[in-house]
Amino acid sequence: MNDIYMDNNATTMVAPEVLECMLPFFCEQYGNASSMHSFGNKVGMALREARQQLQTLLGAEHDSEVIFTSCGTESDSTAILSALRAQPDRKEIITTEVEHPAILNLCNNLELQGYTVHYLKVDKQGCLDLKAYKSLLSERVALVSVMWANNETGNVYPVETMAAMAEAANVMFHTDAVQAAGKLPINLANSSIHMLSLSGHKLHAPKGIGVLYLKRGTRFRPLLRGGHQERGRRAGTENTASIVALGKAAELALAHMAYENSVVSKLRDKLEQGILQAVPNCFVTGNTLKRLPNTTSIAFEFIEGEALLLLLNKQGIAASSGSACTSGSLEPSHVMKAMGIPLTAAHGTLRFSLSRYNTEEEVDRVIAAVPGIVQRLRSLSPYWSEGVQSGDAEFAPIYA
Amino acid sequence: MWEYSEKVKQHFFDPKNAGAVVDANAVGDVGSLSCGDALRLTLKVNPESERIDEAGFQTFGCGSAIASSSALTELIKGLTLDEALKIDNQDIADFLDGLPPEKMHCSVMGQEALEAAVANYRGEEIVDDHEEGALICKCFAVDDIKVRETVRKHQLSSVEDVTNYTKAGGACSSCHEAIEHILEEELSALGQAFKPAPIAKRKAAANVVQIQDMQVETGESYAPKKKAKLSNLQRMKLVEKTLEGIRPTLQRDHGDVELIEIDGKHINVSLKGACTSCQLADDTLSGLQKALIDALGELVELHVLSEKQQHNLGGL
Numbered sequence: 064m065n066d067i068y069m070d071n072n073a074t075t076m077v078a079p080e081v082l083e084c085m086l087p088f089f090c091e092q093y094g095n096a097s098s099m100h101s102f103g104n105k106v107g108m109a110l111r112e113a114r115q116q117l118q119t120l121l122g123a124e125h126d127s128e129v130i131f132t133s134c135g136t137e138s139d140s141t142a143i144l145s146a147l148r149a150q151p152d153r154k155e156i157i158t159t160e161v162e163h164p165a166i167l168n169l170c171n172n173l174e175l176q177g178y179t180v181h182y183l184k185v186d187k188q189g190c191l192d193l194k195a196y197k198s199l200l201s202e203r204v205a206l207v208s209v210m211w212a213n214n215e216t217g218n219v220y221p222v223e224t225m226a227a228m229a230e231a232a233n234v235m236f237h238t239d240a241v242q243a244a245g246k247l248p249i250n251l252a253n254s255s256i257h258m259l260s261l262s263g264h265k266l267h268a269p270k271g272i273g274v275l276y277l278k279r280g281t282r283f284r285p286l287l288r289g290g291h292q293e294r295g296r297r298a299g300t301e302n303t304a305s306i307v308a309l310g311k312a313a314e315l316a317l318a319h320m321a322y323e324n325s326v327v328s329k330l331r332d333k334l335e336q337g338i339l340q341a342v343p344n345c346f347v348t349g350n351t352l353k354r355l356p357n358t359t360s361i362a363f364e365f366i367e368g369e370a371l372l373l374l375l376n377k378q379g380i381a382a383s384s385g386s387a388c389t390s391g392s393l394e395p396s397h398v399m400k401a402m403g404i405p406l407t408a409a410h411g412t413l414r415f416s417l418s419r420y421n422t423e424e425e426v427d428r429v430i431a432a433v434p435g436i437v438q439r440l441r442s443l444s445p446y447w448s449e450g451v452q453s454g455d456a457e458f459a460p461i462y463a
Numbered sequence: 464m465w466e467y468s469e470k471v472k473q474h475f476f477d478p479k480n481a482g483a484v485v486d487a488n489a490v491g492d493v494g495s496l497s498c499g500d501a502l503r504l505t506l507k508v509n510p511e512s513e514r515i516d517e518a519g520f521q522t523f524g525c526g527s528a529i530a531s532s533s534a535l536t537e538l539i540k541g542l543t544l545d546e547a548l549k550i551d552n553q554d555i556a557d558f559l560d561g562l563p564p565e566k567m568h569c570s571v572m573g574q575e576a577l578e579a580a581v582a583n584y585r586g587e588e589i590v591d592d593h594e595e596g597a598l599i600c601k602c603f604a605v606d607d608i609k610v611r612e613t614v615r616k617h618q619l620s621s622v623e624d625v626t627n628y629t630k631a632g633g634a635c636s637s638c639h640e641a642i643e644h645i646l647e648e649e650l651s652a653l654g655q656a657f658k659p660a661p662i663a664k665r666k667a668a669a670n671v672v673q674i675q676d677m678q679v680e681t682g683e684s685y686a687p688k689k690k691a692k693l694s695n696l697q698r699m700k701l702v703e704k705t706l707e708g709i710r711p712t713l714q715r716d717h718g719d720v721e722l723i724e725i726d727g728k729h730i731n732v733s734l735k736g737a738c739t740s741c742q743l744a745d746d747t748l749s750g751l752q753k754a755l756i757d758a759l760g761e762l763v764e765l766h767v768l769s770e771k772q773q774h775n776l777g778g779l
Contacts, residue, residue, distance in 0.1 A: 175644070367500065369525035373475065394499065394597070406496045410523075443481055443529060445503040445521035446496065 066379040067425045071265075072214050072242060072358060072416035073383055077308070078267040084311045085269070088304035096301050097292065106303050113310025120313040121259065121276055122250035130275045130293045131306050135241040135262030136165040138275035139208070141286040141297070142237040142258040143169055146206035147178070149282035150235070153205035157234075159183040159191060160401040161218075162210050166239055167397070170208075183209075188350040189218040189402050196225060200232035207236045211243035211259075215398040215414055216349025217358025219247065223254050230255035235281065241265055245316030246323055246355050257281045263305065267418070268312035272305035319419050327417050328356035330426050334415060335359040337430030342437050348404055348412060357417040362399075362408035365447040366440040371413055374436040380429055383414040407446070467526065468560035470534075475526040480536035484519040491580030493572055500524030500569065502532050504576040506539075508584055513544045520576075527559075527566040534558045535573035544581050550574070553717055553737070567604040599645070600631035600638045607645060614649045621660055622646070634743055698759065699725055705758040706732070709751060713738055720751065723768055730755060731766045733773055 068076070088109070094102025096110050111126070118126040132138045143156065143166070158170055160182045170180045181199045183191050191209075200207075207229045212219045226236040237258040240249065244259075245266035251259065258281065263272035277283055277296065289298030335347060344364040363371065368384030375382055394400070395409035404412070415429070441447040467475070487505035494501030500523060507517035518540050520532035534555050539547040552570035556562045562570060582589040596608035613619065613628045622642050626632045632642050647657040693701065706722055713719050718738030723731040732751075738744055744767075752765040 175647075365523065367524050367528075370475070370529060373526045377476065410496070410499050443478070443521060444523045445492075445501060446523055 064379065064428075066381065067421075067428060068381045069415040069417055069421060069425075069429065070381045070383045071418040072217075072355075072414065074264045074270065075267045075418055076420060077269050078312060078315055080315060081268055081308045081311045085304040085308035088307055092303075096303060097290070109307050109310075110301060110303060113306045113313075116310035116313045117274055120245065120249070120317050121261075121274075122248075122252050123276060124252040125279055127294065128251075128277055128279055130277055130297050131301060131309075132273040132275050132297055133271055133302070134273040135163075135239065135260050135265075136273075137286070138260030138262075138273045139163075139165045139237075139239055140169055141275050142260060143173075143206060143208060144286055145282075145284045146235050146237070146258075147173070148284035150205045153203055155179045155181065155201070155204045157181045157183065157196070157199050157204055157207040157209075159185065159209055159220075161185055161189060161213055161215075161398045162208070163214060163239060163241065166208055166210070179203075185401050187402055187404075189213060189216050189348070189398070190350055191220060191225075193221070193225070193228070197228055200229060200234055202233060204232075204234045207234055209236075209238055211238045211240040211249075212247065212355050213349070213398060214242050215396060215412075216360045216402075217242070217355035217416075218349045219243065219353045219355065222256065226255035226257075242355060242358075245313070246320070246357060248320065251276060251278070263309040263312060266312050266316045268309040269305050272302055272309045274309070322419055324356045327419055327421070330421060330423060331357055331359050331415070331417050333423070334417075334426045334429060335361065337426070338433050341430065341434040344408075345437070346408070348399065348402060355416075358414065360412055360414045362404055363411040363413065363437050364408045365444045366411040366437065368411055368413060370440050371411065371436060374439065375413075375432065378432050378436075380432060383416070384412060466563060467530075468562075470558070470560040471527055471530045471562065474530035474533040474559065478520075478529055478533035480517075480519050480533065480540070481521075482519050483521060484517045487517075487519070489580040489584035491576040491578070491583060493575045493579055494523070496523065500528045500572060502528070502572050502576045504532070504535070504573075504580045506580050506584065508544065515539050515542055515544070515547060524569065524572075525566070527562050528569040528572065530559055531555050531562070531569040531573045532576075535577060539577060544584065547577060548581055550577065564601050564604045565598055568606075599641050600629075600634075602634035602638075603630040605629050605631035607641075610642060610645050611649060614646060620646065620650065620655075620657070623660060633746075693759070701758050702730060702755060705754050706751070709754060713747070716741075718747075720747075723773060728761075728763050729766055730763050731768050733768050733770075 088106065092102075092105050092109065094100070094104070094106045096103055096107040114126045114129045117123075117129045121129070123129060132141065147153070154177065156170060156173065156178060158166055158180060174180050183196055185191055207225065209220055209222055209225055211222050222238045226238070229236040235257045236255060237260070238256055239260045241260060241262045242265060243249070244261035257278045259276040261274045264270040275297070283296060285296050285298065287298045290300070292298055292301055338361055339345060339347070342363065345361055348360045348362050372382060372384050395404070395406070396412070399409040399412055483503070484505040484507050487507055488510075489506035489508050491504040492501070502524070503521040505519045506515050508514070509516050518536035520536050522529045522532040535550075538550055538554060538558055552567065552574040555570040555573045556567060579589050596606040599605055599607050599610055609629055610625060610631055614625065617624070617628055619625055619628065622632055622639050625642050625646070632638050643657065643659060650657045702725055703722060706720060710719060717736050718741065719735035720738065721733050721735060723733055725731070734744060738747060741747065748765055748767065752763070755763050755765065
């Protein structure tokens with residue numbers, strides 16, 4: 064029986080078609096795209112095609128707005144640091160409490176350097192308060208950076224509206240679309256979004272390739288300076304095989320987007336309902352009405368996420384946990400904390416993130432496996448019997 | 464995914480003594496939901512012999528917390544309370560063939576639960592100060608609460624000081640930035656500014672004697688002082704005496720060193736206990752080598768022999 068991979072928000076399998084199209088760029092078309100000879104010229108043409116494929120996926124007005132980077136983190140860092148350097152008089156940033164560490168840790172570091180960072184709070188479903196956001200917009204703000212979709216809960220944020228609000232206040236807007244790109248329709252040409260980050264390995268391209276979208280006319284300061292690659296906006300010899308692969312992955316993502324939003328979404332819902340019906344004292348975290356089609360985050364009371372993952376893994380099922388125990392800290396994830404998930408359950412969250420390669424048979428197997436694993440861990444937990452029997456508010460929280 | 468030993472996996476997937484002991488007369492509760500891990504240890508103690516007849520656990524926590532709890536119960540069954548109290552967290556970790564540094568707190572929880580259960584049996588009060596912060600130093604499993612408390616208590620002002628007091632930052636140095644950040648915050652609260660040590664000074668502190676090529680680059684002269692020529696017997700005794708002088712320090716940290724043989728300029732030793740897996744083993748060896756060079760007044764090379772090498776020597 065094959066192992067089941069449902070951790071696609073962490074990373075994805077390289078699609079076979081993507082692998083096939085990138086291989087010649089290691090051994091046949093290995094020229095440097097900047098070279099004037101035919102070896103380089105062929106590769107340069109392939110890069111141009113990949114750029115256009117990304118332009119199409121993102122609905123960008125010009126292909127020159129697509130800058131290839133090494134990953135989503137580099138794109139995020141470039142966007143934020145560029146906005147600060149290009150507008151030295153502006154010392155404030157607006158972001159959210161639920162961003163990826165690629166944004167949060169950089170912002171924390173910028174605070175040490177004297178910048179003021181406003182972290183927008185979220186409610187119990189992980190939703191933002193746009194009135195609070197509007198009140199923070201001012202000409203002191205260099206950049207707003209809000210993720211398009213959350214990696215843990217799958218919550219989708221109204222970035223186009225927020226970008227328009229930022230533009231009205233003359234503030235630059237960036238979105239980390241690492242989870243959203245390839246899963247949700249994006250039309251940047253008609254938006255007020257100035258910068259967007261995406262990462263190849265989240266959409267069936269290899270690791271080590273990312274994109275920064277930069278709307279034409281946006282003031283920009285490169286993170287990496289050196290050669291003239293990417294029109295001088297990101298120096299360094301192009302990772303040609305991966306760029307070509309990302310182009311193909313973008314094309315495939317667009318072709319499969321309807322499938323992701325119908326079939327995959329239904330599989331996710333079946334999985335979620337199957338678990339909720341079979342396991343007592345668990346609930347879905349985040350906003351179930353506005354989220355990625357492939358993601359569900361379920362919190363199980365009185366047990367801890369890493370133990371769940373290990374037992375699932377033993378049965379050949381790969382998922383992820385919102386428990387930060389997996390990262391060496393005993394704190395629940397910052398996303399669960401921000402949403403105020405009760406501690407009785409915040410440590411025991413499990414994220415399943417599907418892809419177009421998952422099947423109904425796999426979903427059935429996971430539904431069959433989870434209840435027994437949860438029951439086993441609860442039988443070991445000192446809190447389970449106490450919590451259920453006592454009816455104590457601490458052990459039986461009411462979830463909003 | 465953590466790299467757990469086979470023994471950890473075994474005790475996680477098939478834990479021993481899971482569940483509460485019926486008619487327990489000793490209960491130790493540590494940790495909490497807010498901490499992210501908790502352990503309830505229940506014991507049935509024979510009132511006449513004070514021997515632990517039965518031990519059971521209930522754990523809320525990760526894989527290594529469950530494995531550590533299982534290991535603890537296996538270790539203490541059949542012991543008297545006084546014997547059991549001699550078991551510490553390192554014994555639990557050793558029983559499991561080691562835990563990742565980030566998971567050593569799970570074994571500490573086991574030790575604390577045992578102390579709490581014994582106190583409960585004896586009618587003593589014990590304060591559960593189980594509190595852990597974000598992990599700062601992964602090499603030595605030191606969290607930010609420990610670093611902050613130490614900085615305040617001893618009024619520390621440099622990363623080097625923090626390393627000296629807590630070991631944090633003493634190995635791979637990847638946590639130095641986090642330690643500097645804590646120093647900045649703590650000193651700022653006192654109205655003082657944190658001044659990072661000059662790079663040159665740090666380099667000097669980090670330099671160690673290179674065992675392979677005998678280069679000595681620590682900033683201070685390690686050139687051996689010429690001494691009167693020693694006989695082979697005098698030389699051997701001096702090596703032994705020098706090592707004996709250092710062993711108590713290593714033993715305090717649950718490690719040890721043993722002299723295997725002296726082969727001219729080559730002094731072969733074996734490391735024991737915690738020294739075998741210590742991230743600072745190279746520094747320990749450098750210190751040992753320097754002490755030997757100083758004592759003998761000649762350049763010598765210190766070599767650590769593996770078990771196989773020792774076995775081969777024994778066969779000759």
